Amino acid sequence: MCCCLQSDEAGRFLARDESRLQLLARHLAVSMIAVGFAGGMEPAAAPGSSSVPAAAQHAPAMATDGAGITVRYFPSDDSVFIDDAYLIKGVPGRILQKLLQLYLEQHRQEFTNKEIRHDPSLKLPEFQDNLEARLILLRRRLEERTDVVRLDHVGRGRLRLSVGRPVRLKVEA
Amino acid sequence: MALSVQFFNKTRRNILENPRAQVIVVAPETTDQYRMELEFERTETAGALFERVRVKLDAIASQSGMQDVFRLRGIDVYRVIICRPIVRPQGARVDADTNALAAVTQFMGRLGACGDLDTLLATALEQLNALFGHAQSFIMVRDESGKRLYTVASHGFAESGVGSEVVIGEGLIGTAAARGIPLRTTNFARERVLSRAVREELTRIGDAGRLAREIPLPGLANAKSQLAIPLEARGEVLGVLLSPERRGRPLSRT
Numbered sequence: 001m002c003c004c005l006q007s008d009e010a011g012r013f014l015a016r017d018e019s020r021l022q023l024l025a026r027h028l029a030v031s032m033i034a035v036g037f038a039g040g041m042e043p044a045a046a047p048g049s050s051s052v053p054a055a056a057q058h059a060p061a062m063a064t065d066g067a068g069i070t071v072r073y074f075p076s077d078d079s080v081f082i083d084d085a086y087l088i089k090g091v092p093g094r095i096l097q098k099l100l101q102l103y104l105e106q107h108r109q110e111f112t113n114k115e116i117r118h119d120p121s122l123k124l125p126e127f128q129d130n131l132e133a134r135l136i137l138l139r140r141r142l143e144e145r146t147d148v149v150r151l152d153h154v155g156r157g158r159l160r161l162s163v164g165r166p167v168r169l170k171v172e173a
Numbered sequence: 174m175a176l177s178v179q180f181f182n183k184t185r186r187n188i189l190e191n192p193r194a195q196v197i198v199v200a201p202e203t204t205d206q207y208r209m210e211l212e213f214e215r216t217e218t219a220g221a222l223f224e225r226v227r228v229k230l231d232a233i234a235s236q237s238g239m240q241d242v243f244r245l246r247g248i249d250v251y252r253v254i255i256c257r258p259i260v261r262p263q264g265a266r267v268d269a270d271t272n273a274l275a276a277v278t279q280f281m282g283r284l285g286a287c288g289d290l291d292t293l294l295a296t297a298l299e300q301l302n303a304l305f306g307h308a309q310s311f312i313m314v315r316d317e318s319g320k321r322l323y324t325v326a327s328h329g330f331a332e333s334g335v336g337s338e339v340v341i342g343e344g345l346i347g348t349a350a351a352r353g354i355p356l357r358t359t360n361f362a363r364e365r366v367l368s369r370a371v372r373e374e375l376t377r378i379g380d381a382g383r384l385a386r387e388i389p390l391p392g393l394a395n396a397k398s399q400l401a402i403p404l405e406a407r408g409e410v411l412g413v414l415l416s417p418e419r420r421g422r423p424l425s426r427t
Binding site for chain 2: 017018020021022023024025026027028029030031032033035036037038077079086088089090091092124125130132133136137139140141144153156
């Protein structure tokens, strides 16, 4: 059975919609805490993965083919631009700059949330840093803005940075 | 029945001299109109009722950048003498959604199956659409400073708006987060003008060759009304769930 909705019904379910959404939002909030949001314990990295030093890891081949891109980093507000297009600023910008630096200098592609959290140069708050939410944001912005750099979740508390074309990291004044 | 007092105007002076009034109210759920005859009783300048009205007004004022203009001075409380429908009200509302509890249970089940934050947020927004018809929604969470919210997940918008920010305490969303109360704007005309102004400003900055560092909020332009619901757990507001409603969106199906 189908019931056609008339224009005067537009507001009819507003109040019920609102209380139902409140109920769902409350459950969502509790579920966020349950998966470790806002100061919850970081899930431990899966066994076998690591904060193993870079040299011990399989060193991946660096991207050398195709036209390169320039990732521009502005330390004043931690903003990152891919060529001239704005990507992100603040904490996620700082994280991306750091990961790219490790990729370029040490040919590393795999990282753990734990090492990011404890990296003193990233200046993350010790508690309630919501690193996981910041990484989701960074991953999405990369997906939306570039096909050269990707950040993938590869198991609990682990990340992989994939770079498809040569990247130059430029720190701007 | 309470009316807000923001300015000392002629209407209010008349009421204080002659304490009878007539108002027409519209029920938002049905758009039915009623005419009420009132008798002025008292003015309140503090207390639970006053606070409730003040929070709503602050949110609306802040949304339109008028937070320093609109100050609630008090609320006038009236006794309702009579309340009559202006036209015959429509028939009794039939609760079409008899499966509401089943849908809520399903929603909780889907969320319970998520092991990480990314999957959880994406699933929640997908299921708000699949089970409850909220085709568009987004989630903002607190940043490290606790002063701003940023969009971490969104569903159903042409531009996801992920990464867009608002200041906690400002505007509808910021006020919902600061006070931990759900807020709705229905003044879509004003909101649309606002969002257009913001977009024009962004375009202007972009055109001027400066490197714009702002991401616009997801899809306010066509929203009929916007509902901001705080995500509250463990005694703190973690973020806000936003659900704009488009004009003519079917709100329920049978």
